[in-house]
Amino acid sequence: MSTNIDSAPPLRGGPLIGGDRLTRTSEGTYEHIYPATGRVNGTVQVAGATEIDQAVASARDAQREWISYPADRRRDLLIDLADAVHETMPEFTRLNVHDYAVPVSLAVNAVLLERFLRYFAGYADKPHGLSTPVAGSADVNLVEREPYGVAGVIAPWNGSMVVAGSCVAPALAAGNAVVLKPSLLAPFAALRLGELCTEAGLPAGLVNVVPADADGSAALVRHPGVRKIHFTGGADTARHVLTSAAVNLTPVVAELGGKSANLVFPDADLDAAAQLAAHQGPIMQSGQSCASASRVLVHESVHDAFTEKFVAAIEAATVGDPFDPTVVFGPVISENAAERILGVIERTIAEGSGELLTGGRRIGGALAEGYYLQPTVFGGVDNRSELARTETFGPVVSVIPFSDEAHAISLANDTEYGLNAFVQTRDLTRAHRVSRQLQAGSVWVNQISDISPQGPYGGYKQSGFGRTGGLDGLYEFLQVKNIRIGMS
Missing domain, CATH: 3.40.605.10 (Aldehyde Dehydrogenase; Chain A, domain 1)
Structure with missing residues (x-):
């Protein structure tokens, strides 16, 4: 390249x-x-x-x-x-x-x-x-x-x-x-x-x-x-x-670090939620961010529709030379990082703790000399698995279904981390109610983690x-x- x-x-x-x-x-x-x-x-x-x-x-x-x-x-x-x-x-x-x-x-x-x-x-x-x-x-x-x-x-x-x-x-x-x-x-x-x-x-x-x-x-x-x-x-x-x-x-x-959850409720704008989840998950800095929303929790009634849009948004991301202004997805930081992340993907597949929906491999061709990995999504992930509990610090995310609001909050809080959480809903009452129950230092409703000087930023747990x-x-x-x- x-x-x-x-x-x-x-x-x-x-x-x-x-x-x-x-x-x-x-x-x-x-x-x-x-x-x-x-x-x-x-x-x-x-x-x-x-x-x-x-x-x-x-x-x-x-x-x-x-x-x-x-x-x-x-x-x-x-x-x-x-x-x-x-x-x-x-x-x-x-x-x-x-x-x-x-x-x-x-x-x-x-x-x-x-x-x-x-x-x-x-x-x-x-x-x-x-x-x-x-x-x-x-x-x-x-x-x-x-x-x-x-x-x-x-x-x-x-x-x-x-x-x-x-x-x-x-x-x-x-x-x-x-x-x-x-x-x-x-x-x-x-x-x-x-x-x-x-x-x-x-x-x-x-x-x-x-x-x-x-x-x-x-x-x-x-x-x-x-x-x-x-x-x-x-x-x-x-x-x-x-x-x-x-x-x-x-x-x-x-x-x-973090293992942030992104909660997608049935009343969310699914197109906007899918784009946000793609950016905040595997795309932004190739998932190498403490603010990465690497666990996407989706209500079972919109799970399939959202997942289809989410995967499509990820697969549409332009990969390539970081100096190219049209590129939004670059490499991971090092060969060691690439091998570590690929190891997580391989173990998830071997253990059957998630279904590979897209990605999962190293990118070859003109990008082979760099440390490029495909943005990767697993569906049906067990929230107790390594993928869901360990900070991968790479372009790998989990999609996990939930049945109701209480279940979503329970899944989101079932982690040793608590830096960020994300909520996708058009119900203002739900936004307030859920945000107050999430164990995270920052909660972002219908938006990415837009850090600003005016807002205190830090973690729980x-x-x-x-x-x-x-x-x-x-x-x-x-x-x-x-x-x-x-x-x-």
């Missing part, structure tokens, strides 16, 4: 610390593979414990300078950064495609970054505390919110710009500095953001970017100079993060704890202090 990267110069990236790009690191280099071709398209210098130390020290110095600025100056600089992101949008879009081969038609992560920056910039000069009366006293009692100092943000490969917006933006607005650790699988857009922070006038070192492997991540989490950690990723990695953070009792926010977005997201990066001044 010929792609836009064939004639492009190789990408290069190294840790960005104190406004300077490192050309050598203690951990050597990593060759970045472009998932659409399986070929190297860049080299990254890997940060180790030495570079983490440098990044934290640089961030600590920059944070002291940042917090000394008047609040309105910090606000204006964050708005300047949002303007710079807006002007750099075409470059960010290309880098997102280079990072993990998300189709350019869906590469909107930098748009969300800009929105989060503008939203949280508005909080930089707003009051974060309050005063309260103290019973039986004329004392002045102040409740203040102060920055932690240096925050460590660990971003996943499938959404570094979204995490930069939803975590870095409020951390800066709250007065912190940030050490951002992007995945080695997708480092380039995050590194460009680090450069842009300095170009926009933020103190050098206020946002340091350190591409690192698991050892570098552990060094960041257990560093005594890091006072708050925000982690986005899988539950297994989260356990390691929490263990490392426990060394210094560092507080952690964790946004983890093993989908994590803490929130990004809204006032809740800002408060994650502020610690509370009580000051009482005696007046007697």
Whole structure:
């Protein structure tokens, strides 16, 4: 397959610390593979414990300078950064495609970054505390919110710009500095953001970017100079993060995986519901999203009609070169991911826990060198099966029938996860009633998971704890202090 990267110069990236790009690191280099071709398209210098130390020290110095600025100056600089992101949008879009081969038609992560920056910039000069009366006293009692100092943000490969917006933006607005650790699988857009922070006038070192492997991540989490950690990723990695953070009792926010249910009721607009389920299920980022609705629960009275429309919508999706603006479905992130996902499909078929309705194979031909899998749907899936209970993180979804509303809610909640849930109905009363019974941090009625700066986002159960977005997201990066001044 010929792609836009064939004639492009190789990408290069190294840790960005104190406004300077490192050309050598203690951990050597990593060759970045472009998932659409399986070929190297860049080299990254890997940060180790030495570079983490440098990044934290640089961030600590920059944070002291940042917090000394008047609040309105910090606000204006964050708005300047949002303007710079807006002007750099075409470059960010290309880098997102280079990072993990998300189709350019869906590469909107930098748009969300800009929105989060503008939203949280508005909080930089707003009051974060309050005063309260103290019973039986004329004392002045102040409740203040102060920055932690240096925050460590660990971003996943499938959404570094979204995490930069939803975590870095409020951390800066709250007065912190940030050490951002992007995945080695997708480092380039995050590194460009680090450069842009300095170009926009933020103190050098206020946002340091350190591409690192698991050892570098552990060094960041257990560093005594890091006072708050925000982690986005899988539950297994989260356990390691929490263990490392426990060394210094560092507080952690964790946004983890999901096995989200999409409930389709008989009064839903089936055409719209099928298109939404296709996009929110296997199509969006090739199913590699914590927000993926990988369990589609359908009322038995419309099951067959919906499933026919759903499969047709999936089979109509354009697959190919991620730089082609007509393409909506790209590859998975790596050869290991492709083999893991195919293993889930093969076991589901062998166990008879679902009927293969479409897909199930690797895509060959002109796409054979990349990591392309067919978008896959299983029908009649047992909700207790591996496919229904384990986060596949790939373009594989289950269709499960339900008999009534209570049955649908029971199936939806019968999971260890609780990040998102989706409801398709034209009955407003049902929408309210069902949404309140679903065990999920976000419920989306008749729409996709349209994350916005105004809405708090996070999970129930093993989908994590803490929130990004809204006032809740800002408060994650502020610690509370009580000051009482005696007046007697």
